[in-house]
Amino acid sequence: MNQSELDTIKSKIQDHLITSGHYDTINKQLKLQLYESGWFDKVSQIANTELKDNPQINFDSLYSFVKPKATELVPGEVKHEVLERIKAYLDEIIQ
Amino acid sequence: MTEGVTVQELAESIFDDLVLAIINQQTLTSYANHTSIKSQTARNEEQVQQITNLEEGSKLDVYGQDKIKLKSAETSRYFSCENCGRKIAGGRFASHVNKCLERRRK
Numbered sequence: 045m046n047q048s049e050l051d052t053i054k055s056k057i058q059d060h061l062i063t064s065g066h067y068d069t070i071n072k073q074l075k076l077q078l079y080e081s082g083w084f085d086k087v088s089q090i091a092n093t094e095l096k097d098n099p100q101i102n103f104d105s106l107y108s109f110v111k112p113k114a115t116e117l118v119p120g121e122v123k124h125e126v127l128e129r130i131k132a133y134l135d136e137i138i139q
Numbered sequence: 140m141t142e143g144v145t146v147q148e149l150a151e152s153i154f155d156d157l158v159l160a161i162i163n164q165q166t167l168t169s170y171a172n173h174t175s176i177k178s179q180t181a182r183n184e185e186q187v188q189q190i191t192n193l194e195e196g197s198k199l200d201v202y203g204q205d206k207i208k209l210k211s212a213e214t215s216r217y218f219s220c221e222n223c224g225r226k227i228a229g230g231r232f233a234s235h236v237n238k239c240l241e242r243r244r245k
Contacts, residue, residue: 050145050148050149050152053145053149054149054152054153057149057153058153058156061153070157071157074157074158074161075161078161084165087162087165087166088165088168088169091165091166091169091170092169092173095169095170095173099173099177103166103167103170106166106169106170107162107163107166110162110165110166111159111162111166114158114162114165115155115158115159115162118158123154126154126157127150127151127154130149130150130153130154131146131147131150134146134149134150135146138146
């Protein structure tokens, strides 16, 4: 499957996700689990340390600095659980 | 087979979007806090000093006073108890009032 096909299907699915309210539920669950694992604290710590070391940094550079580190910090089990939920939802609507 | 891969790909792609949106928001919050503190204090050197007192490990409070000294001054100061009239050290005042009022009720 090529990228454009993936994008079309994804945008359709995302519309459905949002209108059905699943998006909100999954997003809330993800946020809650990330809070509980202490991920939010770690991410703001990374951002704040960088802001302290480099106070003149602009938002884009700060975001590119934080992004890879924050993505890596997402705990494996949180990622797994949320992925399973998304997959279960996809299986349901793809029929 | 291709269906399985697609579902996996789709799910991961949706997950990444969710996480990236959260990271973006969180970074923006930190950035906004940083810039608002900076813009409100940059003009006033004294205020900058107060804000830096908020940093971890600082011994000073926002008024530039030594927190540890203040605390010991507070606990060793004597306050008179309105109930029994005796003078009680700040550090023991709470537990004294507790017992003192209990005694009177009996």
